[in-house]
Amino acid sequence: MKTFETRGPVDAARNYVVKRTTELVGFVDRVKQGRYIVIFAPRQTGKTTFFRWALEALVDAEITYFPIQLNLEEYKNFSPSDFYRRLHKDIHKEIKSVFEKRGETFSDRLSQFLENTKITNHVSMREFFEDLANLLISNSGSQTTPATQRVVIIIDEFDGIPQTVVSDFLHSLRRIYLSGVDSRCPFSLGIVGVKSITQLNYDRSISPFNIQDEFALPNFTxxxxxxxxxxxxxxxxxxxxxxxxxxxxxxxxxxxxxxxxxxxxxx
Known part of the structure; x- marks a missing residue:
């Protein structure tokens, strides 16, 4: 029997849920336009569940969206080197999970790239994504996976990002966004948190993330x-x-x- 769930993300197979169909359509439309989206709202408003559903909804007959979901909740007190090392490990794990769900395997080139390439700072992170985009294309083209793959990343609990890396991290995302929609990786990005980006502690003499598209997840009607x-x-x-x-x-x-x-x- 289904239940009303209050302790975390809900599962439609086990819980009574509000599907938020209208909001999902609006969000997915922004993703397909290649937007970098931010959503900040109090805890227990359904953000994590909503974004999980959004990634599941990214199904298109001509374009394969490659979803990667990250969570920075445990990262707050990491040094920059530990942060980027853990980030790389989590991305690797998510990529592997996507391939397993599709019943596909890495090419040798992609496998070697993920094993040997390191992310040590914001610049190497940007370069990692540039190379990843090309390798995903070379790894695709099968009957089940079209040649065009667009990486979509959802970063949950963004408030957990270490203060020592937040400014440079956002600068690199901004540079990726401005590189052009055709070559961009990640193609679309969702940043989820309780605090807005302007509430995070970074140097405000510059504007590292003025390309954001704010998305509101309202209370239930x-x-x-x-x-x-x-x-x-x-x-x-x-x-x-x-x-x-x-x-x-x-x-x-x-x-x-x-x-x-x-x-x-x-x-």
Missing amino acids: LEQVQELLAQYTEAVGQVFAPEVIKALHRQTAGQPFLVTRFAQILT
């Missing part, structure tokens, strides 16, 4: 709360009076955690 509770009604037969649903939405302002917690209490 009344219709979305109705959708959520209707799933429970369909499953077990318990009906919620319309005035109860309206009161729940009004008192929680549609905040996802509060809505879901109230739903737990009511059921």
Whole structure:
């Protein structure tokens, strides 16, 4: 039996969920345009779940999107060298995971590149992505994978980036973005966090990330709360009076955690 989940990302197979269809369409459209997107919102608003769904939705008949999901939550106190070493390891792991899900294998060139190339700073990170784009193209072209592959990276918990690297890191992303949509890697980027980039502690005499496209993930609408509770009604037969649903939405302002917690209490 499905449940209302409040402890982390939700799974539609196990939990009652608000699908956020309209928001997903808007976000995926920006990704397909090659935007570098930022979304900052309080915790427990469904950001991580939303971006996981967005990556899953990136299916196109002509273009293969190569999704890489990173999380910087544990990185805050790392030295620059440890940060980039860990970043490289996580990227390698994610690339391997994508190939495994597709039932494909690395080419020898790509395998050697991932094993032997190191990311030690923001410049080598940019160069790593430049080389990765070319190697993914040479590794593709099979019946299941079109020759064009566009890397899409979601960086969750961006607030965890060490202060000693944030400015240079953003500068390199900006340079990648300005390199042109045809050769860009990552093609599109999503930065997710609680603090906005302007709240991070870096040198504001320069503007390292003025190419960002801000994306808002709003609280649930009344219709979305109705959708959520209707799933429970369909499953077990318990009906919620319309005035109860309206009161729940009004008192929680549609905040996802509060809505879901109230739903737990009511059921």
